[in-house]
Amino acid sequence: MTVPVTVVGGFLGAGKTTLINRILAAAPARTAVLVNDFGEINVDFDLVETDDDLIFELSGGCICCSMAEGVGPAIKRALTTRPEVILIEASGVGEPRRVAEFALLDPALRLDMIVTLANAVELSEQVNDPLIGDTVVRQFDGADLIVLNHTDTAPPETLAEAHAILRRLAVGRRVVETVAAELPLDMLTASTHAIFSAGPLVDASDHDGMYSSATFVGPDAVERAGFEAALTALPRSVLRLKGWVQITDEPVPMLVQYVAGRWALTPAPDAPAETRLVAIAASGEMDLAETLQNIMGSKP
Amino acid sequence: MTSPITVFCAKKIRTMSRNRPTATHVAVQDGKVRAVGTSSDLNDWMATWPGIRVDDRYADKVLMPGFVEAHGHAMEGGVWRDLFLGFFERYSPEGQLEGGLKTLDQVLARLKAAEAKMDDPSKPLLAWGYDPIYYDNQRMTRHQLDQVSTTRPIIVLHASFHIMNVNSKVLEMANMFGDTGVEGILKDDSGDVTGELQEMAAMFMAQEATGAGFKLQGISKDELYWFGKSGVNAGVTTSADLSQKMDETQLSTYEEATGEDGFPMRIATAFASMMWDVPAGVARAKALKSRGNDKLHFGVTKVMTDGSIQGFTARVKWPGYHNGAPNGMWNSPPMQLKELIKAYNAEGLQLHLHVNGDQASEFVLDCLQEALREHPNPDHRHTLQHCQMADSSQFRRMGALGICANLFANHIYYWGDQHYALTMGPDRANRMDACATALAYNVPLAIHSDVPVTPLAPLFTAWCAVNRETATGRVLGEEEKISVEQALHAITLGAAWQLKLDHLVGSIEIGKFADFAVLDADPVEVGAKALKDIKVLGTVLGGTPQISAIHGAKATEPARA
Numbered sequence: 001m002t003v004p005v006t007v008v009g010g011f012l013g014a015g016k017t018t019l020i021n022r023i024l025a026a027a028p029a030r031t032a033v034l035v036n037d038f039g040e041i042n043v044d045f046d047l048v049e050t051d052d053d054l055i056f057e058l059s060g061g062c063i064c065c066s067m068a069e070g071v072g073p074a075i076k077r078a079l080t081t082r083p084e085v086i087l088i089e090a091s092g093v094g095e096p097r098r099v100a101e102f103a104l105l106d107p108a109l110r111l112d113m114i115v116t117l118a119n120a121v122e123l124s125e126q127v128n129d130p131l132i133g134d135t136v137v138r139q140f141d142g143a144d145l146i147v148l149n150h151t152d153t154a155p156p157e158t159l160a161e162a163h164a165i166l167r168r169l170a171v172g173r174r175v176v177e178t179v180a181a182e183l184p185l186d187m188l189t190a191s192t193h194a195i196f197s198a199g200p201l202v203d204a205s206d207h208d209g210m211y212s213s214a215t216f217v218g219p220d221a222v223e224r225a226g227f228e229a230a231l232t233a234l235p236r237s238v239l240r241l242k243g244w245v246q247i248t249d250e251p252v253p254m255l256v257q258y259v260a261g262r263w264a265l266t267p268a269p270d271a272p273a274e275t276r277l278v279a280i281a282a283s284g285e286m287d288l289a290e291t292l293q294n295i296m297g298s299k300p
Numbered sequence: 301m302t303s304p305i306t307v308f309c310a311k312k313i314r315t316m317s318r319n320r321p322t323a324t325h326v327a328v329q330d331g332k333v334r335a336v337g338t339s340s341d342l343n344d345w346m347a348t349w350p351g352i353r354v355d356d357r358y359a360d361k362v363l364m365p366g367f368v369e370a371h372g373h374a375m376e377g378g379v380w381r382d383l384f385l386g387f388f389e390r391y392s393p394e395g396q397l398e399g400g401l402k403t404l405d406q407v408l409a410r411l412k413a414a415e416a417k418m419d420d421p422s423k424p425l426l427a428w429g430y431d432p433i434y435y436d437n438q439r440m441t442r443h444q445l446d447q448v449s450t451t452r453p454i455i456v457l458h459a460s461f462h463i464m465n466v467n468s469k470v471l472e473m474a475n476m477f478g479d480t481g482v483e484g485i486l487k488d489d490s491g492d493v494t495g496e497l498q499e500m501a502a503m504f505m506a507q508e509a510t511g512a513g514f515k516l517q518g519i520s521k522d523e524l525y526w527f528g529k530s531g532v533n534a535g536v537t538t539s540a541d542l543s544q545k546m547d548e549t550q551l552s553t554y555e556e557a558t559g560e561d562g563f564p565m566r567i568a569t570a571f572a573s574m575m576w577d578v579p580a581g582v583a584r585a586k587a588l589k590s591r592g593n594d595k596l597h598f599g600v601t602k603v604m605t606d607g608s609i610q611g612f613t614a615r616v617k618w619p620g621y622h623n624g625a626p627n628g629m630w631n632s633p634p635m636q637l638k639e640l641i642k643a644y645n646a647e648g649l650q651l652h653l654h655v656n657g658d659q660a661s662e663f664v665l666d667c668l669q670e671a672l673r674e675h676p677n678p679d680h681r682h683t684l685q686h687c688q689m690a691d692s693s694q695f696r697r698m699g700a701l702g703i704c705a706n707l708f709a710n711h712i713y714y715w716g717d718q719h720y721a722l723t724m725g726p727d728r729a730n731r732m733d734a735c736a737t738a739l740a741y742n743v744p745l746a747i748h749s750d751v752p753v754t755p756l757a758p759l760f761t762a763w764c765a766v767n768r769e770t771a772t773g774r775v776l777g778e779e780e781k782i783s784v785e786q787a788l789h790a791i792t793l794g795a796a797w798q799l800k801l802d803h804l805v806g807s808i809e810i811g812k813f814a815d816f817a818v819l820d821a822d823p824v825e826v827g828a829k830a831l832k833d834i835k836v837l838g839t840v841l842g843g844t845p846q847i848s849a850i851h852g853a854k855a856t857e858p859a860r861a
């Protein structure tokens with residue numbers, strides 16, 4: 001089994017540590033975390049709540065150091081602890097896309113999601129700052145999800161401006177608004193094993209109808225070509241779709257993992273012989289249940 | 301019971317001290333200079349100190365204070381394990397002339413020759429120092445490397461250390477064919493994977509898959525010796541090593557090597573602040589100050605800020621790169637850098653800050669000014685390293701703040717033509733590494749090689765600062781030339797000052813280490829043009845002669861057409 005990797009990026013103050021803690025709260029016990037706090041003045045490891053032996057520090061510096069002490073070696077060390085999930089914090093100036101390439105290349109890993117946080121209050125000032133503007137902009141490159149955070153403290157016109165900036169700089173990317181990086185837990189978890197056995201995850205936070213989720217369960221089998229075409233055609237607001245699906249001509253159920261337009265189908269011999277899908281979208285309005293029905297409607 | 305005194309007599313001794321600029325005899329006791337004088341002084345010394353031994357092996361040579369390299373890396377001792385593919389010639393620590401590969405065909409031929417000599421057919425062939433900027437940016441492809449071998453993994457690391465070329469075997473082993481979605485695995489217009497790998501992920505995974513590892517970190521005792529040998533070959537008796545993590549494990553390797561009588565060079569290792577969180581780093585840097593020995597010195601803390609100009613990763617101000625390339629990269633967020641700079645300065649630590657572009661140097665000046673206002677740090681000797689693009693206003697500020705500049709004079713020769721045409725354009729290329737401006741505004745000056753980025757050879761570095769000639773012979777910025785005497789100061793006392801070692805090395809004076817460079821001619825007499833042609837026969841370290849491994853006539857690189 002490949003280990004899913006989530007990369008969290010964003011400039012200082014966007015809320016990376018908060019989001020990492022939320023992901024950890026929803027993630028399996030054996031989640032390895034690669035944190036990037038060098039140079040930060042008040043390092044507070046207590047902020048990141050996980051077992052000490054699953055925390056791996058990344059160091060800054062140039063590529064000479066990165067080769068020896070950067071993300072690659074840290075991933076290798078993390079893998080020796082047999083984690084179920086790996087969570088990587090990109091550095092404040094790091095490009096999450098570049099970090100994610102490790103997960104694309106290492107056969108032991110699978111890229112689950114790239115999340116880039118933006119500070120709703122400061123985004124406009126940041127992108128116009130000659131010192132850091134281009135750095136902040138590059139961090140949206142390749143993001144599966146952009147989390148516009150701290151919306152509670154942003155005046156309406158500032159928030160509107162932040163959205164306008166993201167529409168311009170991160171064309172077509174999925175953007176959600178949050179206060180204190182509160183994302184639905186279903187959206188954050190990379191592993192699937194607990195989803196159905198334990199029912200949907202309990203989500204304590206109120207998301208003001210900003211998200212919708214739906215589940216599809218049935219005995220149906222679908223044809224691969226039609227199913228793949230339906231996945232490709234999913235609306236942009238669908239962030240995550242996961243579960244098992246029966247594909248005609250496949251001897252075993254297939255695990256489907258869809259994140260923001262990127263998806264994989266892999267054999268899952270231990271999965272129940274039925275189709276179970278859960279989807280979550282960054283829109284309170286869309287009828288996600290209908291969307292799922294449509295996908296499954298492409299049955300033979 | 302007094303220890304014995306040895307007197308070295310020479311054709312000339314250029315001491316770099318104000319009180320006795322030239323001499324012919326130097327008396328050495330306990331590894332230190334006991335007296336400096338002439339043959340008449342020798343008569344007095346013999347009368348005063350019975351049992352004096354006169355060593356005339358340098359009777360027809362010129363002695364100078366051992367050169368001080370203010371910015372080098374001990375990595376120099378490790379890179380030579382792998383094959384050097386440089387455009388320019390360079391000596392290995394063992395005195396082997398390598399590189400000088402003027403066409404891509406010569407690069408491939410060198411690889412083939414090295415491959416043919418390897419016994420174990422599965423051992424990866426690793427090479428470094430390849431720089432496509434000299435070959436009209438022709439891209440090397442996997443198909444070319446496949447001509448060298450299709451069965452042995454081959455990895456060619458570029459001089460920038462940020463890009464590599466690999467053959468098909470490596471791509472196969474690392475699963476890099478097909479649709480990986482990785483932008484760092486380059487493809488040509490037809491979609492063919494070219495074998496050029498960029499960025500950490502692809503480069504790391506290629507090395508992992510082949511079991512290959514470049515010696516970029518983890519300095520061993522042997523490698524420290526090789527670094528020292530490179531110093532002997534260049535007349536260097538003290539070199540900075542910028543920088544190392546210096547945890548206890550690494551420290552013990554350094555202490556063991558430099559503690560041995562035979563270790564051939566002094567090393568001033570800077571502490572790598574970026575490899576520690578700030579509170580732990582400050583504590584470690586302070587603790588290091590009381591460690592080391594006569595040949596191992598601590599005190600400097602290195603800070604990284606931006607990248608390199610030729611790699612287009614330096615942070616530059618308006619109007620940006622001459623060819624329109626996007627601005628470079630910060631090593632950490634500027635606000636975080638400022639906090640780090642303030643924290644180290646507040647504890648009285650000395651900072652050497654890597655700044656290549658003018659936006660980086662300006663930002664660092666802002667940070668230092670604020671840090672010094674909040675926590676005055678007398679005689680701080682904070683130093684801007686490289687500082688290649690600073691304009692005169694920045695140098696005036698450095699003068700006002702007492703900040704030193706260690707300028708990368710070698711860049712003028714090695715990349716000057718590229719800076720003129722590509723990276724900075726004529727105006728800024730002409731004022732880069734502005735040694736004369738620095739001196740005009742009383743900025744303490746040193747010049748450096750950044751070995752292994754360019755070869756360790758302070759006389760060559762001095763030649764660059766004095767002549768400002770590019771590899772094709774273009775003069776960059778007549779007004780920024782400095783005199784031979786100023787350049788010699790920069791590679792001795794100027795560098796020693798920035799390392800806070802000027803009370804120990806950098807001139808030949810009573811009480812200082814008996815560290816000399818042994819030359820076949822007097823740099824002042826031969827004049828500006830011939831500085832780089834002076835032959836270095838070795839050094840004397842703490843009174844002990846060290847012999848250069850470079851034999852025969854000095855190779856001089858012909859100017860390029």
Ligand SMILES: [Zn+2]
Pocket residue numbers: 654685686
């Ligand atoms: Zn540097």
Ligand SMILES: [Zn+2]
Pocket residue numbers: 371372373542750
């Ligand atoms: Zn350097």
